[in-house]
Amino acid sequence: MAKMNLLQAINSALDVAMAKNDKVSVFGEDVGHFGGVFRATSGLQEKYGRNRCFNTPLVEQGIIGFANGLAAQGSFPVAEIQFGDYIFPAFDQIVNETAKFRYRSGNEFNVGGLTIRTPYGGGIHGGHYHSQSPEAYFAHTPGLKIVMPRNPYQAKGLLLSAIFDPNPVIFMEPKRLYRAAVGEVPEEEYTLPLGKAEVVQEGTDVTVVGWGAQVEVIERAAELAKKDGVSVEIVDLRSILPWDVETVAKSVMKTGRVVVSQEAPHTMAFGSEVAATIQEQCFLYLESPVMRASGIDTPYPLAHEKEYFSDHLKTYEAIKRSLNY
Amino acid sequence: MAKQMAKDPQKTAVVTDLQVISGNALNIPMYQLLKEDGTVHKGAELPEIDKELALKMFSTMQFIRVLDERMIAAQRQGRISFYLSSLGEESAAIGSAAALKFEDMIMGQYREQGSLAFRGFTIEQFMNQLFSNAKDLGKGRQMPVHYGSAALNFMTISSPLGTQIPQAAGYAFGQKQSGDKTCTLCYFGEGAASEGDFHAGMNMAAVLKVPVIFFCRNNGYAISTPAAEQFAGDGIAPRAVGYGMKAIRVDGNDIFAVYKATQEARRLAVEENEPVLIEAMSYRMAGHSTSDDPTGYRSREEEEERRIREPMIRFRKWLVAQGWISDEEADKQQQQHKETVLAALKEAEKVPVPHIDEIINDVYAEPTDALKEQLAELKQHIAKYPDAYPNTSGGVK
Numbered sequence: 001m002a003k004m005n006l007l008q009a010i011n012s013a014l015d016v017a018m019a020k021n022d023k024v025s026v027f028g029e030d031v032g033h034f035g036g037v038f039r040a041t042s043g044l045q046e047k048y049g050r051n052r053c054f055n056t057p058l059v060e061q062g063i064i065g066f067a068n069g070l071a072a073q074g075s076f077p078v079a080e081i082q083f084g085d086y087i088f089p090a091f092d093q094i095v096n097e098t099a100k101f102r103y104r105s106g107n108e109f110n111v112g113g114l115t116i117r118t119p120y121g122g123g124i125h126g127g128h129y130h131s132q133s134p135e136a137y138f139a140h141t142p143g144l145k146i147v148m149p150r151n152p153y154q155a156k157g158l159l160l161s162a163i164f165d166p167n168p169v170i171f172m173e174p175k176r177l178y179r180a181a182v183g184e185v186p187e188e189e190y191t192l193p194l195g196k197a198e199v200v201q202e203g204t205d206v207t208v209v210g211w212g213a214q215v216e217v218i219e220r221a222a223e224l225a226k227k228d229g230v231s232v233e234i235v236d237l238r239s240i241l242p243w244d245v246e247t248v249a250k251s252v253m254k255t256g257r258v259v260v261s262q263e264a265p266h267t268m269a270f271g272s273e274v275a276a277t278i279q280e281q282c283f284l285y286l287e288s289p290v291m292r293a294s295g296i297d298t299p300y301p302l303a304h305e306k307e308y309f310s311d312h313l314k315t316y317e318a319i320k321r322s323l324n325y
Numbered sequence: 326m327a328k329q330m331a332k333d334p335q336k337t338a339v340v341t342d343l344q345v346i347s348g349n350a351l352n353i354p355m356y357q358l359l360k361e362d363g364t365v366h367k368g369a370e371l372p373e374i375d376k377e378l379a380l381k382m383f384s385t386m387q388f389i390r391v392l393d394e395r396m397i398a399a400q401r402q403g404r405i406s407f408y409l410s411s412l413g414e415e416s417a418a419i420g421s422a423a424a425l426k427f428e429d430m431i432m433g434q435y436r437e438q439g440s441l442a443f444r445g446f447t448i449e450q451f452m453n454q455l456f457s458n459a460k461d462l463g464k465g466r467q468m469p470v471h472y473g474s475a476a477l478n479f480m481t482i483s484s485p486l487g488t489q490i491p492q493a494a495g496y497a498f499g500q501k502q503s504g505d506k507t508c509t510l511c512y513f514g515e516g517a518a519s520e521g522d523f524h525a526g527m528n529m530a531a532v533l534k535v536p537v538i539f540f541c542r543n544n545g546y547a548i549s550t551p552a553a554e555q556f557a558g559d560g561i562a563p564r565a566v567g568y569g570m571k572a573i574r575v576d577g578n579d580i581f582a583v584y585k586a587t588q589e590a591r592r593l594a595v596e597e598n599e600p601v602l603i604e605a606m607s608y609r610m611a612g613h614s615t616s617d618d619p620t621g622y623r624s625r626e627e628e629e630e631r632r633i634r635e636p637m638i639r640f641r642k643w644l645v646a647q648g649w650i651s652d653e654e655a656d657k658q659q660q661q662h663k664e665t666v667l668a669a670l671k672e673a674e675k676v677p678v679p680h681i682d683e684i685i686n687d688v689y690a691e692p693t694d695a696l697k698e699q700l701a702e703l704k705q706h707i708a709k710y711p712d713a714y715p716n717t718s719g720g721v722k
Contacts, residue, residue: 029547029548029550030547030548030549030550032550032554033549033622034548034549034550034621034622035621037548037549037616037617055549055550055554057516057519057550057554057555057556058486058516058517058519058520058547058550058555059519059520059521060520061521062519062521085484085485086485086486088485089485089520089521089522125406125407125468126468127466127467127468127471127484128466128467128468128484129468129483129484129485130468130484266699267695296684296685296696296699296700296703297688297693297695297696297699298684298685298688298696299466299688301465301466301684302406302457302465302466302467302468303457303458303464303465303466303678303679303716304465304466304678304679304681304683304684304716304717306713306714306716307681307684307703307707307714307716307717308684311713313706313710313713314706317706317709
């Protein structure tokens with residue numbers, strides 16, 4: 001084990017994958033010699049050469065289109081989109097190509113080797129275009145897997161699973177925690193399951209569901225609730241698509257109450273899907289409606305970032321709404 | 326619009342010896358009037374620029390250099406969150422803006438503060454945006470350097486690269502339809518020219534014959550990626566030919582060449598509805614932004630070599646030789662800019678952020694009921710935890 005921050009854990013996962021299989025390659029804007037704007041790919045070009053870790057021209061639709069082709073050929077491309085906010089020129093390639101490659105060809109062809117890495121989320125003074133959490137757009141697309149880790153250990157294990165999973169995966173990294181989250185991470189290979197949630201903290205009064213960077217926010221809210229004598233069970237979804245209904249439902253059947261805390265704007269964020277499914281599966285167990293703490297339905301503002309953010313206090317208030325309904 | 330026939334394959338000239346056209350068949354030379362030593366090329370014809378305009382251009386260059394330097398320092402001190410310098414590229418922005426009419430629209434990428442200053446954006450307006458305060462025209466919503474002003478015909482900057490290129494074609498099409506003899510000038514970098522929107526915008530402008538000037542600042546770098554890893558072949562200008570569009574390659578560090586090239590492009594755009602692609606060759610002497618350190622991707626030697634060719638030295642030498650300004654006057658002007666910038670910085674820093682009510686405005690023309698409800702809840706929440714939201718809690722008591 002070694003102490004790693006989230007970036008180092010990502011870097012370590014890429015290193016392990018590239019050493020293990022020479023069909024793994026890493027590319028995107030500035031990822032080569034410079035090692036990426038966040039330095040997630042530092043040292044990989046020096047170690048594996050310019051054919052396996054390289055800069056691309058500045059064109060997201062090109063990066064993902066190229067990656068689709070490379071994956072179809074049998075490689076394991078790990079394509080980086082510099083910010084989640086800049087993934088949209090590639091939306092067509094992802095939604096119409098990546099997600100449908102296998103289905104439309106009757107499994108004659110697939111791009112299962114593809115992994116798309118992209119940093120997401122706010123809290124870094126990034127304004128409209130360096131803060132968004134666009135996971136829900138992609139969660140509406142059958143054929144994709146979407147993974148969002150909460151800490152360095154999770155990031156490495158989940159990324160290694162994503163790279164070698166036989167399906168295309170969008171791996172969204174919480175950039176706010178890139179350097180802030182530090183933890184023990186094995187230096188060797190290990191994997192964590194895709195599509196499986198994890199109960200991060202056991203509790204009895206209310207279940208709070210989150211994913212990615214929001215889990216840390218929920219932990220802070222749970223601390224506040226604890227002072228009120230409230231026992232919070234925290235579930236980290238880890239994967240948004242497919243998501244682990246069973247683990248969440250099991251928790252809700254135990255606690256009878258559920259709150260979803262999410263960074264993205266309220267309307268149609270992934271919490272809407274969680275709420276709909278939980279009321280279907282656990283209706284008679286629920287003591288109160290599914291509550292949501294979310295961003296406001298506006299573009300991500302700079303000056304009002306603190307107010308916009310679905311922080312621990314808003315999550316704490318949602319927990320109280322759930323309990324006092 | 327005159328109906329034009331697509332190229333008829335039957336009418337294409339036929340050859341029997343196989344011809345493979347080189348990817349470098351067009352090796353477009355660079356238009357330059359002012360040499361690095363500040364003297365004019367023999368036989369070169371300078372544009373008609375009077376003393377007043379020349380000094381305005383020079384003063385704007387000095388101002389922008391002072392502003393950039395001061396705000397990078399302010400970012401390092403933690404007073405603003407981000408900054409993006411145009412060091413070394415001032416003449417490309419200012420020379421091109423100077424060649425336009427005020428009514429022409431400018432759509433920037435994010436490194437054209439010189440154009441905006443030339444148009445009359447005040448130091449107070451710059452500072453209010455940089456500090457995201459209540460007086461910012463953009464209401465503090467975007468990161469620093471995302472300026473915009475309807476009054477100055479300068480479209481608000483958007484971070485995603487190249488999105489303004491097809492928009493410029495559309496805006497210019499509207500200008501043509503309105504018959505008001507104006508054009509749109511659209512800036513972007515050689516990196517952004519890799520985006521799909523570049524292709525879309527070029528092609529639509531050429532096909533629809535709109536009065537637009539695409540102004541590419543080829544500064545050699547897209548963050549860390551050198552131009553050599555951005556494109557193969559002879560840069561951006563030759564691409565215009567593929568779209569059936571006129572092209573000019575100009576020394577972006579020669580303010581006179583930029584001015585004259587843009588004047589001619591404007592004439593073609595407005596009088597003949599010919600879109601023009603200008604590629605201005607320059608060098609990004611600064612980092613991409615305050616978020617990166619160029620020593621991680623280029624050598625000091627390279628930077629030193631390029632510093633000699635920077636735009637201000639030669640312009641200043643020319644002005645001094647012309648007797649339009651003395652070195653002492655130029656230094657004094659720079660000092661005055663420093664004082665103005667510092668005073669405005671201190672002033673803007675004191676202005677609070679916009680009132681929290683602003684958070685829901687402008688999402689739509691009118692806030693929806695759902696947004697009003699969200700705002701009411703937010704204000705209650707802020708009132709409950711005033712210490713957690715110190716920037717806005719004063720406004721919800």
